[in-house]
Amino acid sequence: MISERQKEIIDAAGKILTESGIGGLTTKKLALEMGFSEAAIYRHFPSKEAITLAMLEYLRENMHGRLSALSANLGVEERFKAIFFSQFSFFTRNPHFVVAVFSDGLWEESDQINQAILALMQTKMAFLLPLITDGQSNGTFKSDVSAEQLVHLVLGAFRLQMFKWRVSGFSFDLNASGTQLIESILTVIKN
Amino acid sequence: MISERQKEIIDAAGKILTESGIGGLTTKKLALEMGFSEAAIYRHFPSKEAITLAMLEYLRENMHGRLSALSANLGVEERFKAIFFSQFSFFTRNPHFVVAVFSDGLWEESDQINQAILALMQTKMAFLLPLITDGQSNGTFKSDVSAEQLVHLVLGAFRLQMFKWRVSGFSFDLNASGTQLIESILTVIKN
DNA sequence: TATTTTTGTTAGTAAACACTAACTAACCAA
DNA sequence: TTGGTTAGTTAGTGTTTACTAACAAAAATA
Numbered sequence: 001m002i003s004e005r006q007k008e009i010i011d012a013a014g015k016i017l018t019e020s021g022i023g024g025l026t027t028k029k030l031a032l033e034m035g036f037s038e039a040a041i042y043r044h045f046p047s048k049e050a051i052t053l054a055m056l057e058y059l060r061e062n063m064h065g066r067l068s069a070l071s072a073n074l075g076v077e078e079r080f081k082a083i084f085f086s087q088f089s090f091f092t093r094n095p096h097f098v099v100a101v102f103s104d105g106l107w108e109e110s111d112q113i114n115q116a117i118l119a120l121m122q123t124k125m126a127f128l129l130p131l132i133t134d135g136q137s138n139g140t141f142k143s144d145v146s147a148e149q150l151v152h153l154v155l156g157a158f159r160l161q162m163f164k165w166r167v168s169g170f171s172f173d174l175n176a177s178g179t180q181l182i183e184s185i186l187t188v189i190k191n
Numbered sequence: 192m193i194s195e196r197q198k199e200i201i202d203a204a205g206k207i208l209t210e211s212g213i214g215g216l217t218t219k220k221l222a223l224e225m226g227f228s229e230a231a232i233y234r235h236f237p238s239k240e241a242i243t244l245a246m247l248e249y250l251r252e253n254m255h256g257r258l259s260a261l262s263a264n265l266g267v268e269e270r271f272k273a274i275f276f277s278q279f280s281f282f283t284r285n286p287h288f289v290v291a292v293f294s295d296g297l298w299e300e301s302d303q304i305n306q307a308i309l310a311l312m313q314t315k316m317a318f319l320l321p322l323i324t325d326g327q328s329n330g331t332f333k334s335d336v337s338a339e340q341l342v343h344l345v346l347g348a349f350r351l352q353m354f355k356w357r358v359s360g361f362s363f364d365l366n367a368s369g370t371q372l373i374e375s376i377l378t379v380i381k382n
Numbered sequence: 383t384a385t386t387t388t389t390g391t392t393a394g395t396a397a398a399c400a401c402t403a404a405c406t407a408a409c410c411a412a
Numbered sequence: 413t414t415g416g417t418t419a420g421t422t423a424g425t426g427t428t429t430a431c432t433a434a435c436a437a438a439a440a441t442a
Contacts, residue, residue, distance in 0.1 A: 021213075022212075107290075180340075187336050188380060228420075233401070239400065
């Protein structure tokens with residue numbers, strides 16, 4: 001488990017990453033954001049890489065927890081919506097973590113970070129793919145395109161939405177336009 | 192116009208970016224890749240930022256040229272396919288430019304670079320949006336979802352495809368799986 | 383109460399960074 | 413043949429980077 005301080009540092013790192021990009025995430029800025037010295041950071045993390053890894057791991061666990069908690073008693077379409085509403089709601093409350101969604105740019109020389117990014121994507125896939133497959137079985141979703149391709153369409157649209165939100169400086173209501181996007185997606189993939 | 196040497200440097204920069212990420216693009220590596228000294232780079236570009244800008248501008252012009260040259264005599268569906276085949280073909284021949292175009296969110300180094308990235312996206316939009324609108328008018332594409340939302344779906348799927356290709360280490364045939372993706376998209380957005 | 387652990391401080395480190403100064407050899411036009 | 417431009421070299425510059433050593437105060441524990 002991570003401590004309170006570690007969570008604060010992870011938040012600060014996410015904020016800096018989202019605001020200034022990867023080149024902007026330095027130990028100096030991190031210390032400034034935390035309000036204490038650079039050296040103090042190393043009381044809580046062994047390295048800068050460990051901070052990034054902890055951030056990705058935290059986001060994975062957080063998403064897994066949220067999506068696991070969603071009611072399994074609803075129909076396929078309602079569960080589909082619930083997944084994305086949970087995501088849009090989380091990022092509205094934590095815009096500084098948007099960076100994690102298109103964390104492809106974090107890709108560097110560290111294999112560990114690469115694996116953490118893949119684990120994040122796979123966790124989401126693990127919720128979406130069986131749901132789409134169920135929807136195809138019971139006739140809710142189209143079956144003339146494979147479940148994998150449908151997931152690809154949905155995930156791609158979601159990621160692009162998050163990208164646009166960030167580029168706009170979080171200036172529009174993500175919940176509202178996210179709802180519209182989900183409606184459009186459903187219109188297109190439903191039978 | 193850019194010189195031969197400038198184009199070589201742009202290619203080298205793209206290669207390093209794709210292999211080592213944004214943090215890996217240093218003047219030292221650039222010089223090593225070019226086979227001459229760091230100082231020589233500054234005979235051809237005033238700064239590292241200028242190299243990145245020139246690369247993005249080159250890619251924008253290249254895409255604009257390719258997509259403008261596509262036959263306007265074809266039907267909406269054929270023109271739609273032609274746009275993406277041109278893109279998949281270009282990146283298959285130039286995989287080292289994938290990162291420059293698709294790991295956008297994490298640059299944030301300068302306003303000029305951000306604007307260049309947005310200009311790239313908008314150039315593509317300028318080809319896709321009127322095409323989709325045409326397709327909706329003549330009944331090829333669905334009209335119960337707005338043209339903007341359809342473009343969003345299509346562009347999101349395309350970008351995610353490019354991301355997966357890079358993450359895989361360019362290990363699958365982009366033209367083949369790209370063709371499949373376009374077929375799936377068409378199945379879903381056609382009337 | 384005495385001691386150990388925790389969490390912060392200041393003041394550094396070597397390495398890496400983008401970039402520059404001074405110089406040189408090859409080419410090219412007058 | 414002279415003189416300027418081009419494109420490369422070596423050897424640096426100051427700055428920033430991630431990270432560390434030595435120390436201090438307070439809190440937890442014995």
